[in-house]
Amino acid sequence: xxxxxxxxxxxxxxxxxxxxxxxxxxxxxxxxxxxxxxxxxxxxxxxxxxxxxxxxxxxxxxxxxxxxxxxxxxxxxxxxxxxxxxxxxxxxxxxxxxx
Numbered sequence: 001x002x003x004x005x006x007x008x009x010x011x012x013x014x015x016x017x018x019x020x021x022x023x024x025x026x027x028x029x030x031x032x033x034x035x036x037x038x039x040x041x042x043x044x045x046x047x048x049x050x051x052x053x054x055x056x057x058x059x060x061x062x063x064x065x066x067x068x069x070x071x072x073x074x075x076x077x078x079x080x081x082x083x084x085x086x087x088x089x090x091x092x093x094x095x096x097x098x099x
Contacts, residue, residue, distance in 0.1 A: 030097045033090050040087035047080045
């Protein structure tokens with residue numbers, strides 16, 4: 001990055017009310033993390049609505065469910081679990097960015 005680019009970046013960020021580049025970067029990262037959390041919350045909610053239960057209940061009742069097919073339940077279960085883990089990871093990131 002050239003000196004002119006650095007100065008323009010710094011001036012632009014300060015023009016938006018940020019004291020420095022790090023403050024701006026932290027705020028932008030937090031916004032992106034919050035968007036990811038919302039996306040994973042929507043995914044989790046879709047599975048809760050589809051099955052009418054929480055993930056823990058789904059796991060406990062997995063073999064008692066007759067529909068959808070076993071393959072679809074397994075696929076949904078893996079995706080659901082991954083969405084929960086991703087949401088938890090991004091939630092930790094959000095906490096760390098605001099701590």
